[in-house]
Amino acid sequence: MNLDKVIFGFFIVLALTLNLAFVIGPIDNPDNHNVWILFATIVVNLIATILKFGDRSQIGALLLATGLVADLQLVVCASIWTIAVYGTQSGLSATALASIVSIASGALAANFVSVTLVVADTLASRR
Amino acid sequence: MAKGSDLDRVAYIVLHDMRGPVVSLVLVYTVGIIGMVLMPGPVVDGATMHMSIFHAFYFMAYTATTTGFGELPHEFSDAQRMWTIFCLYMSVIAWIYAIGAIIRLVQNPYFTQALAQRRFAANVQRLHDPFVVVCGFGDTGSLLARGLSDHRINGVIIDSDVERIKALGLRDYDVTMPGLCADASVPKNLQDAGIARPNCMAVVVFTDEALSLKIAVMTRLLNPAAKVICRSTTREHDEELRALGAVSIADPFESFARELSLVWHAPVQHALEDWLVGARGASMAQPIKCPEGRWVLCGYGRMGQWLYGSMQPLGMTPMVIDPGLTQTHDLDAMIVGLATRRNLEAAGTSESVGVIAATDSDTDNLAILLSARNLNPDAFLVVRQNHHENEVAFQAASADLIMQPSLVCARRILLSLISPLVQPFLDALEKNPQVMVEKTYPRLAEVFDDQPPRLWTVDIDSQSAPAVIDCVAPVELGTLLRHPSNRDRRVACVPLMIDRSGRRLLMPDDELVIEAGDRLLMCGINGAQADLEATLTSAYTLPYLMTGLEPRRSRVLQSLGLS
Numbered sequence: 001m002n003l004d005k006v007i008f009g010f011f012i013v014l015a016l017t018l019n020l021a022f023v024i025g026p027i028d029n030p031d032n033h034n035v036w037i038l039f040a041t042i043v044v045n046l047i048a049t050i051l052k053f054g055d056r057s058q059i060g061a062l063l064l065a066t067g068l069v070a071d072l073q074l075v076v077c078a079s080i081w082t083i084a085v086y087g088t089q090s091g092l093s094a095t096a097l098a099s100i101v102s103i104a105s106g107a108l109a110a111n112f113v114s115v116t117l118v119v120a121d122t123l124a125s126r127r
Numbered sequence: 128m129a130k131g132s133d134l135d136r137v138a139y140i141v142l143h144d145m146r147g148p149v150v151s152l153v154l155v156y157t158v159g160i161i162g163m164v165l166m167p168g169p170v171v172d173g174a175t176m177h178m179s180i181f182h183a184f185y186f187m188a189y190t191a192t193t194t195g196f197g198e199l200p201h202e203f204s205d206a207q208r209m210w211t212i213f214c215l216y217m218s219v220i221a222w223i224y225a226i227g228a229i230i231r232l233v234q235n236p237y238f239t240q241a242l243a244q245r246r247f248a249a250n251v252q253r254l255h256d257p258f259v260v261v262c263g264f265g266d267t268g269s270l271l272a273r274g275l276s277d278h279r280i281n282g283v284i285i286d287s288d289v290e291r292i293k294a295l296g297l298r299d300y301d302v303t304m305p306g307l308c309a310d311a312s313v314p315k316n317l318q319d320a321g322i323a324r325p326n327c328m329a330v331v332v333f334t335d336e337a338l339s340l341k342i343a344v345m346t347r348l349l350n351p352a353a354k355v356i357c358r359s360t361t362r363e364h365d366e367e368l369r370a371l372g373a374v375s376i377a378d379p380f381e382s383f384a385r386e387l388s389l390v391w392h393a394p395v396q397h398a399l400e401d402w403l404v405g406a407r408g409a410s411m412a413q414p415i416k417c418p419e420g421r422w423v424l425c426g427y428g429r430m431g432q433w434l435y436g437s438m439q440p441l442g443m444t445p446m447v448i449d450p451g452l453t454q455t456h457d458l459d460a461m462i463v464g465l466a467t468r469r470n471l472e473a474a475g476t477s478e479s480v481g482v483i484a485a486t487d488s489d490t491d492n493l494a495i496l497l498s499a500r501n502l503n504p505d506a507f508l509v510v511r512q513n514h515h516e517n518e519v520a521f522q523a524a525s526a527d528l529i530m531q532p533s534l535v536c537a538r539r540i541l542l543s544l545i546s547p548l549v550q551p552f553l554d555a556l557e558k559n560p561q562v563m564v565e566k567t568y569p570r571l572a573e574v575f576d577d578q579p580p581r582l583w584t585v586d587i588d589s590q591s592a593p594a595v596i597d598c599v600a601p602v603e604l605g606t607l608l609r610h611p612s613n614r615d616r617r618v619a620c621v622p623l624m625i626d627r628s629g630r631r632l633l634m635p636d637d638e639l640v641i642e643a644g645d646r647l648l649m650c651g652i653n654g655a656q657a658d659l660e661a662t663l664t665s666a667y668t669l670p671y672l673m674t675g676l677e678p679r680r681s682r683v684l685q686s687l688g689l690s
Contacts, residue, residue: 039180043157050150054143056135082181 011048012118015070016111018044023108027101028094035081038104042074045107048114059121066114073107136241144232148225155221159187159214166207176201186211191218243307248319250305254281257326259544262311262342263333264291266515267358267379269298270537271331276300277405278545278581280328283320285311312341314349322350329354331540336364343374356540360429375543379532382539384433386530387483387509390417391441393560395568400553403650404538405579411568415528418480418507419443425466425495426486427452430511430532434485445483446474466491468498481507481527489517496524546584548648552624555633566634570621571650578652582623585647585659592663596643600673605637609672611661618658620651 018041025032049067052060077100084096163183168176178186182200189196190211203211232238251258258281261268268284272295275282284306286292292308309316311334321327330346330353332339339357346355356375359365368374389397394414401409422438424431427449435458438445447461448470464470466486476482476499484495492510499506510526512518513533521529542549556563571580589596595607604625610616625635626646632639635647649659662668671677 035180039160043153046153047150050146050153053146053149054139056139085179086181 008051009118011044011051012111012115015041015045015048016108016115019070019074019104019108019111023101023105028098030092030094030097033097033101038074038077038081038100041104041107042071042078045070045074045111059117063114063117066110066117070107070110070114073103073110077104077107137238137245140235140238140241141232144228144235145225148221148228151221152225155214155217156184156187156191159191159210159218160184162210162214163187163207166210167204168207169202169204171201178207187214187218190214191222240309244309244316244319247305247307250303251283251319251321251324254283254303254305254321255326256281257328258283258321259328260285260317260320260322260330261333262286262330262339264288264295264306265333266531266533267537268331268333269294270515270534271333271540272298272300272304274404274537274541275544276302276304277579278541280544285309285316285320287311312338312345314345317342317345317349322346322353327353329356329544331544332357336361340364340367343368343371347371347373356543358536377536377540379536380430380433382535383430383511383530383532384437386535387417387434387528388437388441389557390415390528391419391438391443393557393563396553396556396560396563399556399563399567399571400538400542403549403580403582404541406538411572417509417528420480421475421478422446423448423471423474423476423479423482423499425449425471425482425484426491426511427458427461428485428487430485430487434483446479448474466495466498468502471495471498471502476502476506479503479506481509483509483511485509485511487513489513489520493520493524496526545582546648548584548624548626548646549582551626551631552633552648555624555631559633562633567623570634574619574621575652580650581653581656582648582650583656585649585663587641587643587645587647591660594663594666594669595641597666598669598673601640602669602673603637604635604639604641606669606672607641607659607662608637609662611658611665611668611672614672614675618651618655618662620649620655620659622647623650624648 022033022037022041049071052064052067080100084092160183163186164178164180259275260283261271262285264284264286272282279302281302282304284295284304287310289308292306295306322330332342343355343357346353356377357368359368359376359378365376368376394416395411398409398411398414422443422445424434424445425448427447444459447458448466450465452461452463462470462474482499484492486492496508496510499508508526509528512521512529512531587595595602608617610618622635625632
């Protein structure tokens with residue numbers, strides 16, 4: 001067992017699971033979408049992306065790309081949330097939450113691709 | 128692909144080394160933000176205020192990078208202040224770690240090497256004029272580079288010695304000379320040096336024997352059309368190189384012996400050769416003249432043997448002094464032993480016309496010089512200088528002729544690089560010393576005062592001389608040499624040789640009619656080449672030079688028959 005691989009796999013999968021935990025539930029119900037989970041998702045996604053740095057293989061390049069897509073979408077979610085809470089009179093409206101969750105679902109798709117790639121790569125190397 | 132893989136390597140090293148620091152920064156921010164939100168804030172209206180994630184991130188953003196603006200957005204509670212202290216120190220440590228990693232990265236030898244290689248390859252890519260690849264930047268290499276710079280030829284230099292490449296950066300060359308500190312026998316380095324590019328004129332190799340053989344092989348494989356010139360001093364190495372085919376060999380000792388024999392039998396030509404390569408103090412009016420007669424030759428190594436071989440045909444058999452001599456050396460006159468004062472005396476220095484100090488030690492050579500002068504103040508002293516850095520000592524010793532094998536070798540190579548016609552010209556001139564005295568010297572003396580000479584080749588073909596090719600009337604050489612702005616003046620250059628499909632004519636006269644396919648070797652002052660090119664390429668200048676009348680350019684006026 002390789003500790004490097006464990007840490008790498010841990011963060012990649014955790015990024016997916018946290019993202020799923022944030023997205024799941026009715027799209028405009030604030031009770032189902034916790035700000036702390038969004039925060040954790042962003043942090044874990046950032047770390048997962050950094051861990052993908054410096055891999056020179058084809059798979060590595062694709063992994064880094066998916067990581068960057070997820071980061072971008074999640075940062076947009078956080079920005080919309082912040083603007084909605086502090087920049088508008090109405091606070092976090094159902095519409096704003098719906099767009100946040102839908103964008104986060106996009107990040108979820110990217111994370112899903114990322115995990116699939118890692119699994120596929122692992123399977124391929126264990127012929 | 129070579130460039131892409133370099134970039135890849137640099138990017139890989141950066142990303143790989145920065146993973147740790149960046150992850151630690153993200154973690155520190157995360158812990159700081161979570162803690163800041165959890166810490167109970169000040170009590171307002173009986174309720175404990177908590178920071179939101181957004182405010183906590185805002186606070187961390189300025190606390191971690193600077194010392195902070197103050198307690199925003201509200202006055203902090205003591206619990207929050209305690210956490211702030213913790214965050215501050217934690218983030219400072221994380222930043223120090225990150226900055227340390229960046230500094231380590233910049234000092235990483237692989238990283239700096241990868242960067243240097245990339246910069247080098249990019250510089251070579253940017254060269255669009257013909258260039259010469261020089262492998263080995265020692266005495267000979269740096270002398271050649273200086274000569275190339277004087278003749279405005281670009282050079283690309285590879286040497287495995289860091290100090291030499293650093294020294295290259297301090298030279299003030301007139302042209303770009305990118306240098307790389309690397310092993311020149313690695314194909315990738317040779318490729319980066321541009322040997323496969325069409326404007327690579329030649330690869331000149333001045334490294335030790337095993338390495339130069341490798342470089343020659345690599346070059347032959349990577350670019351079979353490239354010209355390879357190798358320095359070689361032993362016969363075995365010569366043979367190995369010759370087996371590769373199309374490799375020119377420059378033997379510094381052979382060149383040296385040839386130069387010295389030239390001083391004996393063709394002093395003016397020796398001066399001409401010196402002057403062409405820009406040697407200081409070379410003068411065709413007062414060429415160095417070696418006396419003929421009894422000589423003493425100190426040192427019978429590779430150099431001494433070449434010298435002995437070149438002196439014998441001239442009817443001079445020197446007295447040889449060398450400690451390594453045995454009976455197997457079938458010499459007429461020899462003394463076994465070091466060239467000490469006693470041995471010099473025994474060799475008859477006082478009755479000799481000259482002494483050649485040709486050992487491979489500069490100290491010994493200088494010592495021989497001093498003893499010989501002492502024994503015979505009138506003797507002509509020829510001394511071999513092995514290392515360029517001893518220049519000052521040799522200048523002070525004021526020998527009659529100082530010869531550096533490395534310099535002689537570099538000059539011969541330089542002459543062959545300037546134009547392929549130079550060497551045939553010099554060889555032909557050596558066979559016709561009369562031409563040299565009657566034509567070459569007076570004509571050159573007419574054009575040059577003390578400007579440095581430039582040599583170049585003119586090809587009479589549709590590309591470089593369309594005006595001559597299109598001209599219906601026969602064009603005489605003298606017409607071409609008239610100045611394009613005033614036909615009564617001459618362009619400041621002298622045609623040295625004309626090559627007509629292999630037949631070579633030395634010092635062609637003005638009445639010679641130029642034909643398509645001719646190649647001319649020209650020697651002129653700086654700028655003369657541009658003057659001549661103006662004539663060769665303009666369809667209007669050439670008729671003016673022939674008749675003195677500028678032809679009408681307008682088609683309408685021509686068709687009206689007014690021209």
